[in-house]
Amino acid sequence: MNAASTPSIPHTAASAYAEAFVPESADAAAARAAAQSLGIGAVSPGTSTLLTFLARSLDARTVVEVGTGAGVASLALLLGMAEGTLTSIDTEPEHQATARRILVEAGIPSRRARLIAGPALQVLPKLSDGAYDLVFVDADPLEAVEYVEEALRLLRSGGLLVIYHALSGGRVADTGNEDDDTVIMREALAAVADAEDLSPVLLPVGDGVLVARRA
């Protein structure tokens, strides 16, 4: 999703306070500026904090990210990973080159981020079953249902699926909205809610973050 199609995030004083509760590092600010220069979206500051928290709480060592962008979320995930490798997929080599630069400048060794250029639905099937602690999704909203299916296969027992733009600027909750990406995000959320082996929670952080634990 590029900046032009990024849905606006509803802001209240309380949500702005929560988003800024943990201040961003200079490295994260540099990543955010790089995303802006490329004209692509990035997770909100509160979402970055949440990603770091989840990765750290889980002691995550194997993480898949769908949609590298300029590396804002990659940086947040790696900050929460004491060890191990982030595997991040993006169709755009230019975005990944920027993310690589951001990570190197933040002092993260190259071996800790495996950046794979290609369409997610071609790359994800090549990753190993049950081998990942966390799968984070922020790529093509029209493929959200397929990302859920792939994540279910990739996650180990106790692993987490995390989906950004889960509220899509409030449009997901607006039952009268039938935009393709909104309808598909609703379908993805329903698939997660209906999956017997997933325990979900939908958080109003950033543009909405769905977190689901695999049994």
Ligand SMILES: C[S@@+](CC[C@H](N)C(=O)[O-])C[C@H]1O[C@@H](n2cnc3c(N)ncnc32)[C@H](O)[C@@H]1O
């Ligand atoms: C909004 S950006 C991700 C931003 C990232 N989460 C961050 O916080 O920095 C979405 C990214 O998904 C990539 N993308 C879009 N469709 C894709 C697909 N089908 N497969 C892989 N990447 C895709 C875009 O090139 C873009 O870099």
